[in-house]
Amino acid sequence: MDSVTTTPPPRQPRRDATENREALLAAARAVLNRDPAASLEAIAAAAGLSRRSVYGHFSNRDDLLLELVTSGSRRVASALETVSHSDPLTRLALIASHLWIEVESVRVMAVVALRGPLASHTVGALGPVRREVREAIRAGQANGTMRPDIPVDRLARLVEDTALSVLEESTEHAIGAGEGHRLVMLMTLGAVGLGWRESHEFIAETPELTWSGE
Amino acid sequence: MDSVTTTPPPRQPRRDATENREALLAAARAVLNRDPAASLEAIAAAAGLSRRSVYGHFSNRDDLLLELVTSGSRRVASALETVSHSDPLTRLALIASHLWIEVESVRVMAVVALRGPLASHTVGALGPVRREVREAIRAGQANGTMRPDIPVDRLARLVEDTALSVLEESTEHAIGAGEGHRLVMLMTLGAVGLGWRESHEFIAETPELTWSGE
DNA sequence: AATAACTTGCACAGCACTGTGCAAGTTAGG
DNA sequence: CCTAACTTGCACAGTGCTGTGCAAGTTATT
Missing domain, CATH: 1.10.357.10 (Tetracycline Repressor, domain 2)
Known part of the structure; x- marks a missing residue:
């Protein structure tokens, strides 16, 4: 019953995930240059993602x-x-x-x-x-x-x-x-x-x- | 019963009202220069008025x-x-x-x-x-x-x-x-x-x- | 093929703002 | 002093955004 410290062998982060993260940053750069008050919705859309998944990469708007x-x-x-x-x-x-x-x-x-x-x-x-x-x-x-x-x-x-x-x-x-x-x-x-x-x-x-x- | 066209002799607009209108415009000028996205609350406050009374002078934010x-x-x-x-x-x-x-x-x-x-x-x-x-x-x-x-x-x-x-x-x-x-x-x-x-x-x-x- | 990693959609709470209605007050002008 | 003009506070609906939980899907990796 000592399943406590069974090292949960963590996988590597997926490649496409980091790509999406980059895409988000790029999109933010592009969109915010046009409208400094653009919403996350707009940024996510420009990156081809949903607003929801932005929070998978950044904890905050400010974090981004x-x-x-x-x-x-x-x-x-x-x-x-x-x-x-x-x-x-x-x-x-x-x-x-x-x-x-x-x-x-x-x-x-x-x-x-x-x-x-x-x-x-x-x-x-x-x-x-x-x-x-x-x-x-x-x-x-x-x-x-x-x-x-x-x-x-x-x-x-x-x-x-x-x-x-x-x-x-x-x-x-x-x-x-x-x-x-x-x-x-x-x-x-x-x-x-x-x-x-x-x-x-x-x-x-x-x-x-x-x-x-x- | 012909009280229909009893010309309701309209008074002149009050002097302080037009003063307040000016104050609002001046305040808007000042406040928006600092923060282009300032709220009506902020503008009204800077003019010494309440947000509500802004709508007595301007129909809209955009109107202002x-x-x-x-x-x-x-x-x-x-x-x-x-x-x-x-x-x-x-x-x-x-x-x-x-x-x-x-x-x-x-x-x-x-x-x-x-x-x-x-x-x-x-x-x-x-x-x-x-x-x-x-x-x-x-x-x-x-x-x-x-x-x-x-x-x-x-x-x-x-x-x-x-x-x-x-x-x-x-x-x-x-x-x-x-x-x-x-x-x-x-x-x-x-x-x-x-x-x-x-x-x-x-x-x-x-x-x-x-x-x-x- | 199995599984963790990732994405998505939806629902919901929260916030800050606009615009409006109304009743109660205050104030300038006749 | 009377009355219309104006201001105020409050309540409420509506909008557009953020941030979160969760269940169900898709996809890269092993």
Whole structure:
């Protein structure tokens, strides 16, 4: 009668289950980008599942969003790890450039960051990027390469908004990968004070900024 | 028994009632700017009224929003009526400048324009402004004063976003009226390709763009 | 083929919100 | 001061969402 510790030999999780989990995350990414307040019903449907089975993968609505945000922030963070350049202008352009490569992740975070219990989490996740941007701008102003007529913090926020605008634009009105990459950099450089000719010259003469993707 | 057509001499609407109506609109403006999905309860409370009495002034939630948007668009439209200048760059800067004066109206429309049945109405209301912006940019590019490296429509949308970013920034982080006015113009000019020095020069040598408010 | 893993549909409780009716109050205006 | 105009609180129906339990099905794995 010692059926107590009969190790119930647990099977492996089924393959299709994890696939569905991924599908849910992907669907959430897509749907929430269109409507940040979309219901689980809508998300599940987009993933080809029923609302009920969402709860087989995530305990909560917030749990799902949390996963979206944290996985997104991980991607962005790791994408920005490689960014480090002595020239602040190049550094800023590189940040913009690398963000472009992670558009989806960034947008998800921006979209979900609106209100609710996730807000704190998202700003936390985006924090490091923010700091890098601010720092690059500070250096750039000291450097004389960026406009000194707007206080660092304010300019940093405006630059962030600029980049986000381009990322949004890029998903709402189709744009080639290389084109988008060029556009983020152009507008970011413009925001810190460069004229459009200057921006082009700068990009042209800075090999690190060349698009080498897709 | 002919008490039928005894004209029931109707009184005038009470003064405080119309005041409350205004208070509701003002509260809605303020509250919805923080949370676009705020409840009528929240709005009414901010106006010092009960949720129930909202329905004494507006038949619907949408009715309230509709009024916000249309009154806002009327203000913006009339503010932009005076804008007309042969030089496209000046014209664009003037649009930005005049928008600044109507910040609140613009922001309300932008915020409420998200989804729902109001979307069509708001884009309609903002339509004329959009067209003016687009036209100024087209002329500016032909002119050689604005960057030709981005197609008109795309650039127009980016300029709109830039202006909105500044307006948002201005309400989220306090800024003087004159300062804000200067900032919208600077960033708008930057978006169409001017370097920061150029922008300053341009504003300095264009008397129409001088701040004469408050 | 056996079985655990997974999905589904349905039913239900709960919550937050809108919109309405009504009776009782308060207040501005004639 | 009288009365209509306005506000309020409460109750109630309706809607759309979340989260859960459960029984019945389907499917991957061994």
